[in-house]
Amino acid sequence: MIPLLDLSAQYRQIKREIDVAVSRVIESAQFVLGPDVRAFEERFAAYCGVKHCIALNSGTSALHLALLAAGVHPGDEVITVSMTFVATTAAILYCGAKPIFVDVDPRTWTMDPNLVEAAITPRTRAILPVHLHGLMADMDPIIDIARRHKLFVVEDAAQSHGAEYKGYRAGSLGDVGCFSFYPGKNLGAYGEGGAAVTDNPELARRITLLRDWGQESKYNHVVAGYNYRMDSIQGAVLRVKINYIEAWTTARRAVASHYDDLLAGSQYGRPTSPPHSRHVYHVYAIQLADRNKVQKTLQAAGVGTGIHYPIPVHLQKAYANLGYGRGDLPITEALADRFLSLPIYAELRPEQVAEVVLRLKNPCSVDAMQSEIQRVHTLAR
Ligand SMILES: Cc1ncc(COP(=O)(O)O)c(C=O)c1O
Numbered sequence: 001m002i003p004l005l006d007l008s009a010q011y012r013q014i015k016r017e018i019d020v021a022v023s024r025v026i027e028s029a030q031f032v033l034g035p036d037v038r039a040f041e042e043r044f045a046a047y048c049g050v051k052h053c054i055a056l057n058s059g060t061s062a063l064h065l066a067l068l069a070a071g072v073h074p075g076d077e078v079i080t081v082s083m084t085f086v087a088t089t090a091a092i093l094y095c096g097a098k099p100i101f102v103d104v105d106p107r108t109w110t111m112d113p114n115l116v117e118a119a120i121t122p123r124t125r126a127i128l129p130v131h132l133h134g135l136m137a138d139m140d141p142i143i144d145i146a147r148r149h150k151l152f153v154v155e156d157a158a159q160s161h162g163a164e165y166k167g168y169r170a171g172s173l174g175d176v177g178c179f180s181f182y183p184g185k186n187l188g189a190y191g192e193g194g195a196a197v198t199d200n201p202e203l204a205r206r207i208t209l210l211r212d213w214g215q216e217s218k219y220n221h222v223v224a225g226y227n228y229r230m231d232s233i234q235g236a237v238l239r240v241k242i243n244y245i246e247a248w249t250t251a252r253r254a255v256a257s258h259y260d261d262l263l264a265g266s267q268y269g270r271p272t273s274p275p276h277s278r279h280v281y282h283v284y285a286i287q288l289a290d291r292n293k294v295q296k297t298l299q300a301a302g303v304g305t306g307i308h309y310p311i312p313v314h315l316q317k318a319y320a321n322l323g324y325g326r327g328d329l330p331i332t333e334a335l336a337d338r339f340l341s342l343p344i345y346a347e348l349r350p351e352q353v354a355e356v357v358l359r360l361k362n363p364c365s366v367d368a369m370q371s372e373i374q375r376v377h378t379l380a381r
Contacts, residue, residue: 025232037230067095078092083335099313112331134279137155253279283308298356311336
């Protein structure tokens with residue numbers, strides 16, 4: 001069996017440290033925010049190359065508060081993409097604002113900056129690019145458009161811890177960067193978690209107020225806020241895990257490069273990583289015409305795969321009232337029909353990567369494949 005993701009393998013590597021950190025929180029009886037969360041905030045801000053990090057209870061909360069802090073009000077419009085997890089859109093709707101979708105670049109699968117300017121109206125307040133699968137959107141033109149039109153840029157970096165664009169880390173280029181620490185993310189908590197990062201002290205102050213009921217001091221509520229605080233246990237887990245994120249990212253990039261080599265010349269479309277980008281491969285997605293059939297074959301052979309995401313947001317039933325339909329975002333729609341995410345995690349061994357590719361390339365000839373797998377295993381030893 002080769003799962004899509006193996007969080008137990010990661011836990012085995014850091015079990016002692018995690019167990020000590022979690023026990024310490026339980027013994028301290030401080031379960032919300034507290035010293036571990038504060039220490040993690042400092043580490044994560046430095047990791048992203050920004051001054052402020054506000055730890056929250058999810059990536060969705062980070063997006064919601066970033067937009068509120070940027071002054072997104074009911075009736076405003078926020079330009080974003082549909083090629084994302086629904087949370088990006090939901091956060092805009094939580095503010096009473098309207099998501100305006102633009103299509104993605106067929107090479108990078110992230111927001112096509114050439115389409116942004118035409119989507120701006122007098123109601124536009126912010127641009128919300130998504131760093132999909134671990135690759136940052138083309139930020140220079142997006143930020144240039146935002147400056148010229150006096151718009152905020154909120155980065156959805158939920159999938160892109162440590163990704164870089166021209167040497168700048170994800171989250172550090174927009175006004176606010178939003179991260180998720182959902183367990184399966186490259187930096188994952190042991191429950192829900194998220195963070196907003198920014199260099200802007202006023203935005204940091206507003207987000208900090210909003211995450212804790214708008215309290216300036218205990219029971220002194222100066223704005224109507226939310227209960228979006230990070231748990232102390234998640235802070236303690238993340239404080240341990242942040243020491244490993246660079247090693248894990250290097251290992252993920254090695255897995256991706258191995259897939260790239262083995263899939264070169266095949267009929268499968270592979271992720272692109274422009275030379276100025278550091279892709280962190282939260283997802284390694286290939287493109288193929290008979291995706292659903294191949295996924296079933298791989299599943300039968302014990303190889304876990306995923307689809308990120310099978311139905312773009314603008315075609316989801318829940319968001320039908322936004323008024324979009326099939327044909328509105330042709331590149332997004334074509335990708336959603338063709339994406340297949342292959343197993344990727346730091347502990348995935350080279351011979352397992354080879355096995356996934358062999359099964360992809362030869363789904364039928366099981367006997368031939370068995371002997372080839374045996375041969376690859378022997379070579380790998
Ligand atoms: C692109 C993107 N944005 C936002 C989110 C929301 O993060 P969370 O699940 O922590 O609320 C996710 C999580 O999967 C995501 O992938």
